[in-house]
Amino acid sequence: MDKFTVLTAIAAPLPEANIDTDKIIPARFLKTTKRSGLGVHAFDGMRYNQDGSEKPDFVLNREPYRKAGILITHDNLGCGSSREHAPWALLDFGIRCVIAPSFADIFFNNCFKNGILPIRLPREICDALMDDARLGANGRLTVDLERQVVVRPDGEEIGFEIDPLRKHLLLEGLDDIGQTLQHEGAISTFEATRGQAQPWQTQIVID
Amino acid sequence: MAARTLFDKIWDSHVVERLEDGTAILYIDRHLVHEVTSPQAFEGLRISGRRLRRPDATIAVVDHNVPTSDRTLPIEEPESRNQIETLERNVREFGVPYFPLLSERQGIVHVVGPEQGISLPGMTIVCGDSHTSTHGAMGALAFGIGTSEVEHVMATQTLLQKPARNMKVVVEGTLGAGVTAKDVMLAIIGTIGTAGGTGYVIEFAGSTIRGLDMAGRMTICNMSIEAGARAGLVAPDETTFDYVRGRPFAPQGEAFEQAVAYWKTLVADDGAHYDKVVELRAEDIPPVLTWGTSPETVIPVSGTVPDPAAESDGAKRAQLQRMLDYMGLEAGQKIAGVPVDVVFIGSCTNSRIEDLRSAASIVAGRHVAPGVRAMVVPGSGIVKAQAEREGLDRVFLDAGFEWREAGCSMCLGMNPDRLTPGQRCASTSNRNFEGRQGPGGRTHLLSPAMAAAAAVTGHLTDVRELI
Numbered sequence: 033m034d035k036f037t038v039l040t041a042i043a044a045p046l047p048e049a050n051i052d053t054d055k056i057i058p059a060r061f062l063k064t065t066k067r068s069g070l071g072v073h074a075f076d077g078m079r080y081n082q083d084g085s086e087k088p089d090f091v092l093n094r095e096p097y098r099k100a101g102i103l104i105t106h107d108n109l110g111c112g113s114s115r116e117h118a119p120w121a122l123l124d125f126g127i128r129c130v131i132a133p134s135f136a137d138i139f140f141n142n143c144f145k146n147g148i149l150p151i152r153l154p155r156e157i158c159d160a161l162m163d164d165a166r167l168g169a170n171g172r173l174t175v176d177l178e179r180q181v182v183v184r185p186d187g188e189e190i191g192f193e194i195d196p197l198r199k200h201l202l203l204e205g206l207d208d209i210g211q212t213l214q215h216e217g218a219i220s221t222f223e224a225t226r227g228q229a230q231p232w233q234t235q236i237v238i239d
Numbered sequence: 240m241a242a243r244t245l246f247d248k249i250w251d252s253h254v255v256e257r258l259e260d261g262t263a264i265l266y267i268d269r270h271l272v273h274e275v276t277s278p279q280a281f282e283g284l285r286i287s288g289r290r291l292r293r294p295d296a297t298i299a300v301v302d303h304n305v306p307t308s309d310r311t312l313p314i315e316e317p318e319s320r321n322q323i324e325t326l327e328r329n330v331r332e333f334g335v336p337y338f339p340l341l342s343e344r345q346g347i348v349h350v351v352g353p354e355q356g357i358s359l360p361g362m363t364i365v366c367g368d369s370h371t372s373t374h375g376a377m378g379a380l381a382f383g384i385g386t387s388e389v390e391h392v393m394a395t396q397t398l399l400q401k402p403a404r405n406m407k408v409v410v411e412g413t414l415g416a417g418v419t420a421k422d423v424m425l426a427i428i429g430t431i432g433t434a435g436g437t438g439y440v441i442e443f444a445g446s447t448i449r450g451l452d453m454a455g456r457m458t459i460c461n462m463s464i465e466a467g468a469r470a471g472l473v474a475p476d477e478t479t480f481d482y483v484r485g486r487p488f489a490p491q492g493e494a495f496e497q498a499v500a501y502w503k504t505l506v507a508d509d510g511a512h513y514d515k516v517v518e519l520r521a522e523d524i525p526p527v528l529t530w531g532t533s534p535e536t537v538i539p540v541s542g543t544v545p546d547p548a549a550e551s552d553g554a555k556r557a558q559l560q561r562m563l564d565y566m567g568l569e570a571g572q573k574i575a576g577v578p579v580d581v582v583f584i585g586s587c588t589n590s591r592i593e594d595l596r597s598a599a600s601i602v603a604g605r606h607v608a609p610g611v612r613a614m615v616v617p618g619s620g621i622v623k624a625q626a627e628r629e630g631l632d633r634v635f636l637d638a639g640f641e642w643r644e645a646g647c648s649m650c651l652g653m654n655p656d657r658l659t660p661g662q663r664c665a666s667t668s669n670r671n672f673e674g675r676q677g678p679g680g681r682t683h684l685l686s687p688a689m690a691a692a693a694a695v696t697g698h699l700t701d702v703r704e705l706i
């Protein structure tokens with residue numbers, strides 16, 4: 033996983049609420065066994081006509097947003113399916129940061145696992161950042177994770193909250209499995225203790 | 240000790256260790272695996288040289304991609320075939336128990352888990368699938384995870400989690416004729432919205448919930464995620480214990496009695512604190528359905544499609560108009576009477592034997608309306624066989640329904656069961672998002688009985704007219 037430190041990028045405004053993960057990546061593209069290559073299908077239904085041609089009005093089909101690194105939306109981004117293909121598709125497109133007033137829980141979690149920083153900011157601030165984003169290449173935003181600020185084109189800094197453990201993992205680009213395996217002893221102890229206390233716990237064995 | 244909720248009790252009993260910032264290493268009892276969200280996780284284990292820690296707590300099944308037609312024929316779509324073959328290679332390599340395509344025990348993972356006694360009260364259960372919330376009906380803490388977390392569970396049998404907040408949804412009273420668990424849950428989602436449960440685990444309580452059978456409770460918990468909650472819960476009771484008793488992977492004999500003694504402690508303490516409480520009266524819930532492309536767009540079947548002009552927020556008004564346009568409906572239009580092209584009875588929400596009986600009771604002696612394609616996709620091979628023993632297959636087939644093999648099917652159209660652009664579907668599934676059942680497809684979510692009513696009349700219909 034790539035580290036997330038400071039990102040300066042074009043931001044794409046997508047002023048919609050309840051953008052579900054089916055919209056970010058429809059189910060028919062989930063047949064891959066890889067994590068890469070999904071960017072071309074990101075927002076497929078919003079982005080392409082049924083003949084495969086681009087819808088010229090969709091923000092990610094317009095310059096300079098084809099190179100967007102930040103996406104700003106309204107409430108409840110990423111609701112619905114748990115598919116991690118949604119953050120994979122965003123990442124493959126080039127999005128490293130998503131900003132919204134609220135996120136669905138599973139999507140929020142999945143972003144962190146892939147080096148994407150999801151930032152919760154109040155609706156009116158998201159709207160102001162979308163106004164910045166509409167300036168296109170002149171409206172680049174900077175996201176500084178260490179300092180926990182979004183820097184607007186006029187230099188104004190907007191603070192955001194992030195869980196300290198998640199911040200650490202993102203800044204270092206760490207995989208949390210290695211971290212959890214350092215607690216192997218505690219996991220084994222838990223299993224042994226519970227096995228004694230709850231002898232009815234069954235194992236799944238198929239002959 | 241302070242009074243605890245059911246969620247608190249299950250949570251506390253699975254904390255391996257609390258980290259400095261309050262994150263818990265949470266032990267996972269059951270890991271359900273399917274072909275779509277697991278290949279990258281198995282690949283991750285291989286690349287990092289890690290083992291799968293507890294194959295005996297893991298079960299794999301193919302459901303999302305599988306054809307629901309003749310299973311003895313090769314799978315036509317090469318990518319679907321590849322995903323299924325990849326799972327089969329992975330379960331062999333990592334020694335994971337597996338119900339293959341031709342096994343009677345194959346089916347939708349959220350039907351199979353409870354049916355086999357793999358999902359039990361008091362457990363923590365995860366799967367790379369948001370509808371894992373279904374298993375909360377057993378009185379288990381069950382939630383969907385992404386593929387990175389799938390790999391984390393495979394490698395460590397734990398997850399890094401922070402505790403959720405507690406919400407209680409209380410439904411009291413007696414359901415009217417033609418009103419089912421699906422109507423109750425859609426009414427709840429319509430009340431609290433698709434983000435109303437974000438950050439919460441919802442415990443469903445009250446006399447109406449207690450009165451539901453396990454299939455009904457599973458329907459309720461299944462759609463917790465459509466209310467934004469990762470997990471739903473119903474406290475285990477005699478209905479639960481009766482359901483679990485004798486299932487293949489449940490504890491048997493003396494062990495079962497010991498387990499029940501423990502499971503009986505899994506109820507909220509008197510005075511336990513809930514961060515949010517929502518109350519509904521069963522008598523206030525009519526048969527309902529969705530009109531739009533979000534599960535919260537719930538209206539009574541006797542109702543009309545809302546008018547975006549009544550919405551003051553500009554962005555919301557534009558979204559409502561977009562929904563109307565996508566769905567091919569007019570503001571103020573009566574929803575009953577809107578013609579349907581397809582009826583889908585199935586999915587992890589409503590494909591259990593009780594659901595099929597409910598639909599069959601409406602279909603019996605009637606025929607599918609001309610021009611309508613109606614299909615029944617049982618939730619598992621076991622459900623299908625049971626229905627056939629009861630003669631339900633004949634009821635559906637004689638009426639002109641398709642009677643298909645088990646799988647996720649047209650809930651999300653990863654297999655060949657898809658809507659074509661513009662087709663309107665009365666569906667017992669859980670999501671009505673744009674394109675969910677196929678690009679351009681239009682979905683109305685409703686109960687199996689309401690779906691059956693739409694099939695035989697050819698339009699969205701108040702099922703009470705057919706009882």
